[in-house]
Amino acid sequence: METLADAIRTLAVRGAPAIGIAAAYGCVLAAMNAPRGAGFEEGFRRRLDILAATRPTAVNLFHSIDAQRRVFEEWKSVEGLENALLRSADAMREDDLAASRAMGRFGADLLKPGSTVLTHCNAGGLATAGLGTALAVIYEARDRGILDRVYADETRPLLQGARLTSWELDRAGIPVVVMPDSAAASLLRTGSVDAVIVGSDRVAASGDAANKIGTYSLALAAKAHGVPFYVVAPVSTFDMSTASGEEIVIEQRGREELAVTGNMRILPAGVGVYNPAFDVTPAALITALVCEKGIIHSPDRDSVGAVVTGMDRT
Numbered sequence: 001m002e003t004l005a006d007a008i009r010t011l012a013v014r015g016a017p018a019i020g021i022a023a024a025y026g027c028v029l030a031a032m033n034a035p036r037g038a039g040f041e042e043g044f045r046r047r048l049d050i051l052a053a054t055r056p057t058a059v060n061l062f063h064s065i066d067a068q069r070r071v072f073e074e075w076k077s078v079e080g081l082e083n084a085l086l087r088s089a090d091a092m093r094e095d096d097l098a099a100s101r102a103m104g105r106f107g108a109d110l111l112k113p114g115s116t117v118l119t120h121c122n123a124g125g126l127a128t129a130g131l132g133t134a135l136a137v138i139y140e141a142r143d144r145g146i147l148d149r150v151y152a153d154e155t156r157p158l159l160q161g162a163r164l165t166s167w168e169l170d171r172a173g174i175p176v177v178v179m180p181d182s183a184a185a186s187l188l189r190t191g192s193v194d195a196v197i198v199g200s201d202r203v204a205a206s207g208d209a210a211n212k213i214g215t216y217s218l219a220l221a222a223k224a225h226g227v228p229f230y231v232v233a234p235v236s237t238f239d240m241s242t243a244s245g246e247e248i249v250i251e252q253r254g255r256e257e258l259a260v261t262g263n264m265r266i267l268p269a270g271v272g273v274y275n276p277a278f279d280v281t282p283a284a285l286i287t288a289l290v291c292e293k294g295i296i297h298s299p300d301r302d303s304v305g306a307v308v309t310g311m312d313r314t
């Protein structure tokens with residue numbers, strides 16, 4: 001289980017839904033690794049706390065660990081618990097795939113024929129149970145024959161766009177052009193992008209959405225140039241207990257991610273770094289939120305509440 005926790009910490013497993021699903025399986029390992037006998041409950045709960053401390057922003061992590069805690073509380077006995085937790089983790093994985101398919105269909109309805117889409121970070125199969133959030137829309141648009149091409153931000157500093165999104169799309173035969181994050185505003189200004197589509201790590205009750213650092217500036221640029229900005233996220237990424245984006249904890253990552261490029265140390269030793277992993281895009285900049293339950297146009301507290309209430313996986 002420590003290996004799995006480390007994989008989440010070091011981003012070997014990353015992307016909000018994938019983190020949540022991995023953590024659900026981590027809870028199975030926690031049950032397997034906890035000492036038998038009187039110390040079981042304490043050992044099991046301590047391991048769940050270790051998993052919960054791996055990354056702070058993606059709410060899927062906390063939703064899935066809470067769900068597994070409930071399985072433990074309902075099950076009560078150690079006997080059969082591992083199988084119950086495993087069934088629950090399998091169900092989360094299957095639900096996520098089904099959600100991706102539904103989001104792909106809803107999201108593609110927002111696109112016109114011949115669309116060029118700009119995306120940020122990686123919100124594809126490598127971030128989910130296998131299909132994606134933003135990229136599920138792109139795959140569906142391709143299948144419908146309405147997609148022209150995709151621009152992918154390289155996504156500084158860890159390059160999820162350059163390393164993961166370009167690999168996924170190229171492998172799927174989708175024309176993809178990678179660019180520096182800093183090129184996005186000027187590309188949007190040319191009028192050649194029809195929609196910006198991104199995923200999210202946590203959507204607050206207000207509709208404010210946290211996502212990979214750089215998403216907020218992309219949303220501002222999209223607004224300035226009249227390009228629709230869509231956030232695609234399953235219900236498992238909504239956090240109705242967080243009132244607004246201001247309450248979302250933003251993960252700060254280490255100095256080395258900025259100080260070292262490849263094998264080369266590029267920052268002088270005394271220089272400080274500011275390295276937030278995420279930012280928050282206010283709902284007012286989001287043209288629509290897409291989840292597996294449908295499309296929330298011009299999201300706000302009421303519309304988000306109306307669509308998400310009744311969610312059964314949190």
Ligand code: MRU
Binds near residue numbers: 058122128132
């Ligand atoms: O730091 P990461 O790589 O885990 O950040 C991932 C993102 O920001 C994704 O865009 C988000 O999780 C949506 S994934 C479907």
